[in-house]
Amino acid sequence: MSDRSSSDSRAPVEAAGETPGRPRPRHPLADPHILVGALLPALLFSLGVGAMLPVIASFAVERGASLATAGAIAAMLPVGQILADMPAGSLTARIGDRRAMLLAGLLGALGFLGAALSPGPLPLAAAVLLVGGANAVFHLARHAHLTAVTPPQHRARVLSTLGGMNRIGQFLGPFLGAAVLLVGELPLVFVVAAVTALAASATVAMTREDPRTVDDDGAAGVGAAQSGRAGRAQSAEASRAPRMLEVLRDHRRLLMTLGVPVLLVGSVRGARQQVLPLWGEHLGLDPATISLLFGLAAGVDMLLFYPAGKIMDRMGRLWIGVPSMTLLGLAMALVPLTSGESQLAAAAVLMGLGNGLGSGIMMTIASDVAPERGRPQFLGAWRLLQDVGVASGPLIVSAGAALGSLAAGIWTAAAMGPAGAAALRRWLPRWSIHATRATRRRVEQSAP
Numbered sequence: 001m002s003d004r005s006s007s008d009s010r011a012p013v014e015a016a017g018e019t020p021g022r023p024r025p026r027h028p029l030a031d032p033h034i035l036v037g038a039l040l041p042a043l044l045f046s047l048g049v050g051a052m053l054p055v056i057a058s059f060a061v062e063r064g065a066s067l068a069t070a071g072a073i074a075a076m077l078p079v080g081q082i083l084a085d086m087p088a089g090s091l092t093a094r095i096g097d098r099r100a101m102l103l104a105g106l107l108g109a110l111g112f113l114g115a116a117l118s119p120g121p122l123p124l125a126a127a128v129l130l131v132g133g134a135n136a137v138f139h140l141a142r143h144a145h146l147t148a149v150t151p152p153q154h155r156a157r158v159l160s161t162l163g164g165m166n167r168i169g170q171f172l173g174p175f176l177g178a179a180v181l182l183v184g185e186l187p188l189v190f191v192v193a194a195v196t197a198l199a200a201s202a203t204v205a206m207t208r209e210d211p212r213t214v215d216d217d218g219a220a221g222v223g224a225a226q227s228g229r230a231g232r233a234q235s236a237e238a239s240r241a242p243r244m245l246e247v248l249r250d251h252r253r254l255l256m257t258l259g260v261p262v263l264l265v266g267s268v269r270g271a272r273q274q275v276l277p278l279w280g281e282h283l284g285l286d287p288a289t290i291s292l293l294f295g296l297a298a299g300v301d302m303l304l305f306y307p308a309g310k311i312m313d314r315m316g317r318l319w320i321g322v323p324s325m326t327l328l329g330l331a332m333a334l335v336p337l338t339s340g341e342s343q344l345a346a347a348a349v350l351m352g353l354g355n356g357l358g359s360g361i362m363m364t365i366a367s368d369v370a371p372e373r374g375r376p377q378f379l380g381a382w383r384l385l386q387d388v389g390v391a392s393g394p395l396i397v398s399a400g401a402a403l404g405s406l407a408a409g410i411w412t413a414a415a416m417g418p419a420g421a422a423a424l425r426r427w428l429p430r431w432s433i434h435a436t437r438a439t440r441r442r443v444e445q446s447a448p
Contacts, residue, residue, distance in 0.1 A: 033149060034158060037207035038142045041101065041200035043165040045138055048112060048193030048200075049131070050173015051180070053077075056128060059186045065121040073125045080132020081139075082387045088137040089380020090244050097145035097376070098209060104138035105201025109194040116190035138200070140383055144376045147367040152434070153313060155367055156320075160309030160360030164302060167359065171298045247374035248381060254369060258427045259385045261321075264420030265362060266389020267396065268329055271413035272355060274394045276348055279335050282406055289341055293348045300352030305359035312364060316436035318428060321361050322421040328354030329417020336407035354417070362386055368432040 029035060056077075060070035092100040111134055114127035142162065150158045177189045248255070276297060280290035312320045331350035338344040366382045393413055400409015429435040433443045 029154075029158065029161060031149075033207060034146065037098075037204060038101075038146055039162060039165050041105070041138075041203045042142055042162055043169045044196045044200040044203065045105065045108065045135070046166045046169025047173045047176060048108070048169075048196035049077075049135060050170035051177035051189055051196070052112065052115070052128075052131070052173070052193050053170070054174045055177055055181075055186055055189050059115070059190075060121055060124055062186060063118060063120055063124055065124075069121055073121060073128055076125050076128040077132040077135070078387065078391050080129040080134075081136040082384065082391060083129075084133035084136035085140070085384035085387055086244060086377075086380045088133075088140040088383070089377040091137060092141045092144055092376035092380075093242075093374070097141040097148070098204060100137055100141035101145070101204045102201050104134045104141060105197050105204065108134035108138065108197035109201070112190045112194035112197060116187040116194070134197075136383065136387075140376065140379055143363055143366070143383075144379055147370060147375060147379070150367075152368075155434075156312030156317070156360065156364045157306065157309035159363040159367060160305045160312065163360035163363065164305030167298070167302045167305070167356070171295075171302060242374040242377065244377045244380070247371075247377040250374075251371065251378060251381075254431055255381060255385070258365070258369065258431050259382075261420045261423035261427065262362060262382065262385040263389040263392075264416045264423055265325055265358075266386040267393040268325065268332065268413060268416040268420060269355060270390035270393025271397050271410070271416070272328065272332060272351055272393070274397050275332055275335050275410055275413070276344070276351075278397065278401065278406060279338070279410065280341075280344060283339070283341075283344065285341055285344075293341070293345055296345060297348040297352040297355075300349050301356040301359075304353070304356040308357050308359050308361075309364075312361070312434075316434055316439065317361065317365055317368070317432065318425060318435050320358060321365070321424045321428070324354050324358030324361065325417045325421040325424070326354075327357065327417075329414045329419075329421075330354075332414035332417065333411055335414075336410050365428065365432060368434050 029039075053074075056074045057067075057070040060073045061067065065073060088100070091103075095103070108131055111127050111130035114130065115124055118124040118127055143159075146158055146162060147155075176192065180189050180192050242250075276294050277290050280293060285293075308320050308324070328351060331347055331354050334347045334350065335344065338347055362382075366379055370378045370382075393416070396413045396416075397406070397409040400406055400412060403409075429439050433439050
């Protein structure tokens with residue numbers, strides 16, 4: 001089965017926003033399976049990660065690490081995500097998205113507790129690595145779940161809201177950690193993060209299994225609790241789930257073309273997190289001011305996720321993907337031109353607008369082009385490309401600084417934004433009927 005046929009075989013159905021054999025759904029954000037079963041757990045899990053992020057380096061130093069080692073320990077979080085992305089796809093395909101979310105929440109809690117109890121740098125690094133891996137599994141499982149249960153006409157709104165939940169959690173998390181530190185020591189922050197991870201699993205467990213996932217052959221094992229003939233049929237379907245290498249082979253052309261903007265978008269987004277602190281330090285701003293600027297950008301980032309999703313659903317994905325990445329790149333390119341905190345604050349606001357406008361865009365596109373068979377494995381490969389891009393962004397900025405020009409590093413990373421927008425414009429209409437209204441009309445007109 002070729003890449004194109006795997007996507008286009010569903011095109012007429014998706015263009016009309018219907019799924020054969022299923023009743024017309026209410027608005028997905030009013031559906032408890034989505035709201036309580038996926039979005040609320042996402043908020044809780046990201047809240048714990050957000051609380052942990054600002055204190056990892058300080059806690060590592062407290063446990064005897066040097067500053068360089070503390071930085072390496074903090075990097076174990078994205079490293080864990082990258083290492084777990086593709087195994088997460090295979091795991092989700094084997095046990096089902098709901099069970100994978102439950103397991104990821106438990107593993108995340110174990111990682112947070114391990115960090116709190118770690119006696120030295122090495123155990124702390126291992127614990128943070130485990131949290132990164134759990135985060136990858138949790139992210140992929142809820143993405144696969146929402147892809148399976150959300151009708152195409154509401155898909156972008158749901159997945160942009162999922163992106164918004166992640167942003168809100170990581171914005172509020174540092175404030176939660178700061179509040180904890182008012183009454184306790186650093187290890188207590190990790191304990192509270194463990195509680196949020198357990199709460200995420202408990203929320204998933206309390207939500208009844210969504211019947212719409214029972215016939216999803218990309219999430220084998222979801223119906224494993226069923227008995228009799230239906231349960232045996234589901235087990236038989238699970239045994240026919242494709243292997244990761246098979247999915248990669250069948251969809252290699254899609255991943256090698258549409259994967260280019262995935263890498264570029266990930267790169268500019270990863271660099272964005274380093275640009276403000278580094279340039280603020282270059283200007284001689286105090287840490288409190290830099291933190292306020294970072295928080296300002298994060299706050300603006302949270303405001304646009306639902307409007308962006310609504311535009312994507314009505315107008316097509318390119319109406320958000322192209323302007324958001326272009327704006328983010330241009331805003332980042334303005335940073336080296338600033339000479340004071342007010343100018344840097346304006347650039348921070350523009351960066352927040354650009355990134356917030358693109359909330360959920362890559363998840364939405366992944367769901368649009370993911371095959372029915374082997375969906376979790378495909379999403380795992382997609383997530384790997386995205387995380388590799390995110391990891392490369394800070395390296396580009398750091399390389400410029402190491403070569404003597406922080407501004408050159410920032411401008412190089414900023415160029416990834418417009419380049420990602422151009423790559424999306426080039427490749428997305430080839431693979432997704434939801435690229436624009438025009439691509440949808442062509443499919444509807446060609447449908448029998």
